[in-house]
Amino acid sequence: MPQPSFGVLHDFSQPLPATVPWPAYYAEILDLITDAERFGYDTVWLSEHHGRADGFAPSPLVAAAAIAARTSRIRIGTNILLLPLHHPLRVAEDGAVVHAVSDGRLILGVGRGYAEDEFALFQAPLDQRTSRLEDGIGIIRRTWRDGRTGFEGRRYTLPDGPFTPQPAPGAPIYVGAVAPAAVQRAARLADGLLVYVTAERDLPPRYQAYTAALAAAGRSAATFPFVWTGVAHVAASADQAWSEAGPCLAYLEDQLRIARGEDRPITADDLDPADFLVGPPDQVADRLITLRETVPFDHFAFWGRLPGLTVEQARRGIETFARQVIPAVRAAA
Known part of the structure; x- marks a missing residue:
């Protein structure tokens, strides 16, 4: 089994009341990303939400360009860019510029989105998000591959003309998907699958949907990465790790509830620590090794700074994970 690669995810969120001015907070995150490159992580992933x-x-693509200027090796991915909220030619151009300034390190990860308030904010029709995603991927493929803008699809018709700067051949486009139909769409259109799962028990069904979709599309897992994004935090003891990460995870769960229209706040006491990769490094490594026997993920990425962690806690966590967890998981592969 090939060795997995590892990454960190950043969404730049700061739970309210924000205590660090935004310029300083962004500087802290950029420093953590350069630390992640120094610690040996393979990829940094950037999310997108609005309002x-x-x-x-x-x-995320503006942040990607800033990261490209600060780093030299680490790949830079969007996980995910909400493609139906943007004109795809604009995304193609911005992504191409990031490829140029990063020497081809961009992984463009896109998805169709789900939050009604975001579509309303951009005056984009929610019921067209699937067709806009499919057309958008087609436009980006066409411009990047052929250096031409001409396209005729269901939602977009573009006149033909030159496209520059054209990325190197094979510039990847990944798709984020969960539902079986969405995973099947990703297997048809993308170069890799992005899956967000926090509880380990939810990962095997996602992997089974992925393998079934690849089989139906006549594609191979050897050339179509399964990228798992979730939660991990390590510290010297289980109690310390949970005391640091638990409130952050409750905050993340609250944000998902709000996005679904729920308003009952929760605390760390409402969560089961066993659902999360939180603990001392040896235990987290063992859980990843065991999980990979049934779900041979190609890449695992986790929050480089859970919302609410201090920058010191975040830096210590990603360094300890890099020094102790990653070598153990790779050695067992």
């Missing part, structure tokens, strides 16, 4: 009071990053 969030906690500063959830709205412009």
